[in-house]
Amino acid sequence: xxxGNAVDxxxxxxRLMRELKERAGLSYGVLARRLHTSTSTLHRYCNGEAxxxxxxxxxxxxxxxxxxxxxxxxLHRAWLLADARxxxxxxxxxxxAxxxAxxxASEAAxxxASEAAVVPxxxxxxxxxxxxxxxRxxxxxxxxxxxxxGAVAVAVLAASLPDRGTPQGVAGATGAATPAVSxxxxxxxxxxxxxPSSSPSPSPTPGGPASAPPPxxxxxxxxxxxxxxxxxxxxSHVWAFGCDxxxxxxxxxxxxxxxxxxADAPAWAAAQRAVHAGAQIVEVxxxxxxxxxxxxxxxxxxxxxxxxxxxxxxxxxxxxxGGALTPAAFAVNLDAPRPLARxxxxxxxxxxxxxxxxxxxxxxxxxxxxxxxxATTGCDCDWYLDLRWTGPSGSGTLRIDDGGxxxxxxxxxxxxxxxxxxxxxxxxx
Numbered sequence: 001x002x003x004g005n006a007v008d009x010x011x012x013x014x015r016l017m018r019e020l021k022e023r024a025g026l027s028y029g030v031l032a033r034r035l036h037t038s039t040s041t042l043h044r045y046c047n048g049e050a051x052x053x054x055x056x057x058x059x060x061x062x063x064x065x066x067x068x069x070x071x072x073x074x075l076h077r078a079w080l081l082a083d084a085r086x087x088x089x090x091x092x093x094x095x096x097a098x099x100x101a102x103x104x105a106s107e108a109a110x111x112x113a114s115e116a117a118v119v120p121x122x123x124x125x126x127x128x129x130x131x132x133x134x135x136r137x138x139x140x141x142x143x144x145x146x147x148x149x150g151a152v153a154v155a156v157l158a159a160s161l162p163d164r165g166t167p168q169g170v171a172g173a174t175g176a177a178t179p180a181v182s183x184x185x186x187x188x189x190x191x192x193x194x195x196p197s198s199s200p201s202p203s204p205t206p207g208g209p210a211s212a213p214p215p216x217x218x219x220x221x222x223x224x225x226x227x228x229x230x231x232x233x234x235x236s237h238v239w240a241f242g243c244d245x246x247x248x249x250x251x252x253x254x255x256x257x258x259x260x261x262x263a264d265a266p267a268w269a270a271a272q273r274a275v276h277a278g279a280q281i282v283e284v285x286x287x288x289x290x291x292x293x294x295x296x297x298x299x300x301x302x303x304x305x306x307x308x309x310x311x312x313x314x315x316x317x318x319x320x321x322g323g324a325l326t327p328a329a330f331a332v333n334l335d336a337p338r339p340l341a342r343x344x345x346x347x348x349x350x351x352x353x354x355x356x357x358x359x360x361x362x363x364x365x366x367x368x369x370x371x372x373x374x375a376t377t378g379c380d381c382d383w384y385l386d387l388r389w390t391g392p393s394g395s396g397t398l399r400i401d402d403g404g405x406x407x408x409x410x411x412x413x414x415x416x417x418x419x420x421x422x423x424x425x426x427x428x429x
Contacts, residue, residue: 014048253427
């Protein structure tokens with residue numbers, strides 16, 4: 001995706017935010033307090049210089065400005081497109097020009113012994129191998145090897161047979177003629193000449209020639225699975241309220257850099273080889289890819305492995321933060337023998353938000369966001385989600401994981417906990 005497309009999507013999202021803000025008559029300071037963010041950050045959102053990394057910010061903005069349900073859907077759709085363009089542009093990096101591959105040594109500098117080699121051919125005007133172009137030298141070498149192997153095989157066959165005369169087409173041990181292979185009986189002995197891989201012919205049955213067994217019937221083609229009419233964008237490093245999270249890392253506090261912002265958390269965690277400590281929030285944005293709607297039927301939790309939690313350090317990303325909005329989500333207890341995705345209601349400044357419930361309907365124009373909050377106090381867990389769907393082309397299951405790898409959440413009970421002291425520029429307990 002080009003840079004221009006990303007700018008267009010961000011500008012359209014910013015324009016919708018500005019229109020809602022101007023109609024509501026609210027200042028940047030008032031809106032920033034309601035969104036639990038800074039005034040400068042909100043100003044960048046409305047100018048198209050930045051895009052929120054969490055849907056909760058967009059939802060709070062629409063509610064604060066008194067947006068209608070249709071306007072909230074338009075703002076949500078514009079944010080999804082702008083956020084997808086931003087992430088795609090961040091992943092796109094120019095690839096370095098490939099260096100020219102060095103020419104193989106066997107072609108650029110052939111062995112001295114092969115310079116005088118002659119290509120075996122029926123043409124008396126043989127050409128020295130060293131004078132041929134490199135691509136013809138390779139073909140000539142392959143032909144020569146094949147002729148030599150054939151001559152050796154014929155010589156071995158002739159030596160192993162009883163003395164019945166010289167077979168037709170064989171000039172002798174030092175002859176250069178190509179041996180003739182024939183299935184006709186030998187005239188000298190009156191019997192078929194055996195070959196190295198010959199097998200006895202079946203005896204004819206009385207009253208007719210020998211018949212081969214009937215061929216096995218072809219197996220029926222296996223049915224093709226229904227194409228998945230969904231696309232899923234997975235965010236596995238979602239922080240509570242955009243600031244509250246903790247990671248478990250083996251490195252000591254002197255070797256760990258300062259905490260990142262939420263948008264840079266995946267790269268920070270990968271560089272430290274850190275895992276989610278105690279809890280993990282996953283957001284999945286689903287779009288339909290066809291003309292019809294797709295029904296989401298159920299969400300199943302699969303735990304692939306349980307290990308003893310590692311004895312590492314806990315690094316908190318914030319010294320404490322909070323917000324008035326608690327989104328509705330699916331809660332998962334990874335310590336349960338068979339974990340379930342349990343719907344939990346949310347809260348927005350005292351107003352209850354209904355818990356998510358299946359079935360849900362999704363299409364190309366109406367996306368759906370699923371929020372899953374997993375927690376553990378006793379295991380280092382590898383897990384993933386299976387989303388069952390039904391659409392016009394059939395039904396199936398969509399696996400939700402971390403880019404082809406299982407999601408990983410580890411318990412951190414009793415581990416050393418460190419927070420970052422910005423005024424001192426270091427981690428401390």
